[in-house]
Amino acid sequence: MVGVEVAVEGLTKSFGSQRIWQDVTLTLPAGEVSALLGPSGTGKSVFLKSLIGLLRPEQGSIVIDGTNILECSSKELYEIRKLFGVLFQDGALFGSMNLFDNVAFPLREHTKKSESDIRKIVMEKMELVGLLGAEEKLPGEISGGMRKRAGLARALVLDPQIILVDEPDSGLDPVRTTYISQTLIDINAEIDATILIVSHNINLARTVPDNIGMLFRRHLVMFGPREVLLTSEEPVVKQFLNGTMIGPIGMSEEKDEAQMAQEQAMVDAGHHAGGVDDVEGIVPQMKATPGMPFRQAVARRQERVRHIMHTLPPSAQAAIQESLDETSGNGGDYDYAYSQEDTQVLPAYRGEGYENTTHGQG
Numbered sequence: 001m002v003g004v005e006v007a008v009e010g011l012t013k014s015f016g017s018q019r020i021w022q023d024v025t026l027t028l029p030a031g032e033v034s035a036l037l038g039p040s041g042t043g044k045s046v047f048l049k050s051l052i053g054l055l056r057p058e059q060g061s062i063v064i065d066g067t068n069i070l071e072c073s074s075k076e077l078y079e080i081r082k083l084f085g086v087l088f089q090d091g092a093l094f095g096s097m098n099l100f101d102n103v104a105f106p107l108r109e110h111t112k113k114s115e116s117d118i119r120k121i122v123m124e125k126m127e128l129v130g131l132l133g134a135e136e137k138l139p140g141e142i143s144g145g146m147r148k149r150a151g152l153a154r155a156l157v158l159d160p161q162i163i164l165v166d167e168p169d170s171g172l173d174p175v176r177t178t179y180i181s182q183t184l185i186d187i188n189a190e191i192d193a194t195i196l197i198v199s200h201n202i203n204l205a206r207t208v209p210d211n212i213g214m215l216f217r218r219h220l221v222m223f224g225p226r227e228v229l230l231t232s233e234e235p236v237v238k239q240f241l242n243g244t245m246i247g248p249i250g251m252s253e254e255k256d257e258a259q260m261a262q263e264q265a266m267v268d269a270g271h272h273a274g275g276v277d278d279v280e281g282i283v284p285q286m287k288a289t290p291g292m293p294f295r296q297a298v299a300r301r302q303e304r305v306r307h308i309m310h311t312l313p314p315s316a317q318a319a320i321q322e323s324l325d326e327t328s329g330n331g332g333d334y335d336y337a338y339s340q341e342d343t344q345v346l347p348a349y350r351g352e353g354y355e356n357t358t359h360g361q362g
């Protein structure tokens with residue numbers, strides 16, 4: 001079963017007189033992984049909360065499984081919400097419950113499953129996120145990365161068709177961020193859920209999603225196949241992807257012309273603009289861990305993108321054509337990104353944070 005599509009049209013949200021974003025239109029393709037990027041404060045979390053009906057945009061529609069959740073009854077909304085699994089930034093665990101009970105919570109709340117069935121499901125999800133053995137721990141006793149993975153396990157127990165993830169990288173080091181990214185890709189391979197990740201992590205944006213969108217200055221700058229954003233010449237997109245100070249994104253507010261000119265002059269005079277050196281173009285997308293099912297979303301997306309190819313900018317078309325050529329050459333088989341040695345890192349990592357993990361001896 002492939003996850004369901006989420007179709008957003010003309011969505012506008014304000015708090016009082018503060019407009020957060022307006023006229024946002026995008027479709028999360030069924031069963032694919034999408035990411036929504038944007039500088040801090042552009043309303044990514046507000047967008048995510050709107051999709052599950054926790055916040056109510058004043059205009060537009062959000063159609064999920066044939067139902068516009070902005071117009072439906074609360075009973076219908078309740079049913080639609082059951083399709084979702086949500087991972088909030090801090091994992092949103094109950095501090096007084098151990099990880100097992102936290103993960104079991106939605107099952108006890110929303111199903112009539114027996115305790116032995118619940119145990120089976122909980123242990124399966126704990127294994128998927130690499131937390132087997134930590135069931136008895138309290139959220140306060142584990143690292144932020146483990147809490148996130150426990151939150152992810154809990155988001156998965158009702159077999160969601162849509163998974164929303166709010167900043168999976170917040171508070172994690174780059175390596176842990178990559179592991180959680182890998183877990184999300186593996187989950188997509190395994191259950192074919194529609195996934196939306198909200199983030200401002202550049203590495204994650206470059207390597208994880210099939211589709212990318214970006215919010216800036218109260219508008220959706222773009223949304224489409226990853227190649228469109230990753231090859232974009234749009235100044236705000238280029239600045240974001242390279243993390244430099246040069247461009248329209250400022251420290252707090254948007255910059256004015258005078259400030260941009262002043263910063264450009266400093267850089268011209270040899271001042272480092274920060275960020276990495278210009279990374280151009282596209283790096284390969286993460287693949288499911290060897291041993292996981294083949295990620296069906298890849299072929300589905302290729303088929304979909306083939307049909308809209310002529311509507312995309314030339315640079316994106318060229319990048320897509322290149323990836324199509326690569327995969328058609330060997331009968332649609334993708335070579336694995338990880339060597340045998342790399343995969344052996346995983347079990348060791350899975351013991352991360354347990355008290356009896358042996359540490360190096362200096």
Ligand SMILES: Nc1ncnc2c1ncn2[C@@H]1O[C@H](COP(=O)(O)OP(=O)(O)OP(=O)(O)O)[C@@H](O)[C@H]1O
Binds near residue numbers: 040043047200
């Ligand atoms: N319930 C609320 N009531 C009033 N204003 C809110 C509410 N929730 C969010 N906001 C405002 O909406 C704006 C966008 O916030 P949001 O958290 O969605 O940004 P974000 O893009 O997710 O930022 P970050 O990347 O820093 O997490 C902020 O100005 C925030 O103050």
